[in-house]
Amino acid sequence: MAPRLAPAGAAKLTWRLPLRPSLSPSPAALRTSFSTTSPQNVKLGWSTLPSRARPTRFNQVTSGLPAPTAGPAAALKRRAQSTPVRAGVLAIKKGMTAFMGLTGARIPCTVLQLDRVQTVLNKTRKDHGYWAVQVGFGERDPKNVGAPMLGYYEAKGIAPKEQLAEFRVRDEKGLLPVGVQLMPDWFYIGQRVDVRSNSRGMGFAGGMKRHGFSGQEASHGNSKNHRTIGSAGPSQGSGSRVLPGKKMPGRMGNQRVTVQNLPILLIDNELGIVVVKGCVAGPKGCVVKIQDACKKPPPPGEFIEKTMQLLKERFPNAEEHLQQARERHLELKKARQEKRIEEILTGGWEPTKEQAEMMDRAIAEDGHESLGEEQATL
Template identity: 60%
Template sequence: MTGTVTLRDRVLWGRVAPWLPPLWSPLCSSLAKRAPRLVSPPHHRSVHQGWSTAPPRSLKLQRYNRGGGDTGLPALTTGPAAALARRRTTTPLRTGVLAVKKGMTSLFKGNRHIPCTVLQLDRVQVVANKTFDKHGYWAVQIGMGSRAPSNVTHAQLGYYEVKGLAPKEALAEFMVRDESGLLPVGAQLLPDWFQKDQMVDVRAKTRGMGFAGGMKRHGFAGQPASHGNSKTHRAMGSAGPSQGSGSRVHPGKKMAGRMGNEWHTVQNLRVLKVDNDLGIVMVSGAVPGPHGRMVRLQDAKKRKAPGLPHRAKRLQELLDRNDCGEKRLDEARKMHLQMKKARQGDWERPMYRTPEPQEMPTDSVEGAIQDARI
């Protein structure tokens, strides 16, 4: 049969011939070129485990869309690295301290009455340093107070023994901007670490008030006092609609619950007085928490840091007080190994041995048999 074969003829013949492009070169070129991918192609599992078709967990996709470098993509704005980059300019240059809230009083500046809070520093020492190469950020670990060795675990006791320090009542980390903010281990921070009239940020846990209703906890207006309202004057009311929103209570709904005992930060408090003899720092205004609560005290993030002369002078005094720090650490490590070995010897329990059976005299055995027969 000659001539052009139409689609109708193919249908009549019971089969449809595959369609081919008029030229092969465009098809080959389109198959040869691959679209650029930002993520490497997925790997297929080599071992079949039941119904799972996920790739092996040991294989990690090599991603090319991380941004920065030679990729030509903009740097990511999310993630730990981006967060550290954003806080690089606001992170304080120096470490902070831990203090105890002793109460409130007032000072007079001329005829002006200034309410203030008294914060006491109790044996505040540097316990450890966090480096960027090992931990991913710069920070100083500060300890405050003391604790009886019998009230800490053996792991914590060894942690302090290696550093030549007594067990601390509280520990906290203060991030610093760079390596210049690190301090030698064992150095003690005094109240004059802060300068008079400088601004500080205070962070502490608020006073816990237990289970509270919606009016006290969130400031609800309450329900009407009359006009048919019975015994629901201080009730919360509806927690949400029953249709259109999933017939549920949305997360974060304001309602009755435990109030207080949450971390709260008060920024830009002025240092009014510093006394090394009493070990106190007095700041203007109120500080969260009840009397005796531990607070974190650090240079203000949104204000200028203390002047360079003050920082350099206090740092030099601290280094002079801790001039033999490395030697003391070496002695502490040796003492720790000796004490650890001594404790292991005291804790070593004797092996349990099965007692050998004792031979009973023949007379007693015969007497026991006769008693049993009787």
């Protein structure tokens, strides 16, 4: 998108223009010099073109034209087919093992563990341009969280999370209540999922390892040139240049890898694990995103309903809690702005049992004394 100036910036620009030799041109003069600027455009930037020169005026919805095939709405529609219906979860890769079937089949599998996966935010078409659910994983010490994010979690009524990730969903039906926990039973055994993670980083690798080049011969007069990539392209006749995208040595791995359509072999809420068939990119302990496979039909409607019902049963007052947290956040935010936060910290103080007893004793003693003094004064 072309950079646009905010109205304030536009105003500054007008000050810089050498319209007049005087330092402060009168507002009237400014108005006349920019008379062609329509107030409508000033809102989003500025344009010196007359409004009728904008070609968009020919492509109005009212003119009976079909919906545009490009643009945000068209893009969402185009991608709807490949966007999962439901949000996914974050997990940690715990390692690989085997799954021994009852018929004697041995299936290699990967164990993925979910730790307090909570929904944090719903992104909507209206506010963000697309539908998505932000999900958090684990727990993070608040001392390792910056102030802006502390405020963010405060407003959600959620403890700071170790990881945050976003899962695109097809439409508003995929949005979830904020603050609810997603357990392994969010999926079912036999379901196909896509698993995304960063692959193991290999560091700087040569062409042979990184791209599978053959390298050079070991003998036949070869000298000190066995694993190099060789020629990087033709010479003078073809432009004497290296073509863009030429495969060369460089950093290998640590890239996002998606393994598609992995069947789920086992789910266990108690252990918090989802076991998928086959391997998943990345070392043990890497963060993994699990979501319904985008190239398979979505889970059956009854299953989706059942999971949503479970969420409601487990967290009946999620919305209420979010609302309360929001209100509390606004209150605290205001206090922070007005430098009153210390008062709030001390104001809500509740004594422990011992302290309460001590205080009661002190008050009682004080009361006796003051009574005695009153009598004395009388």
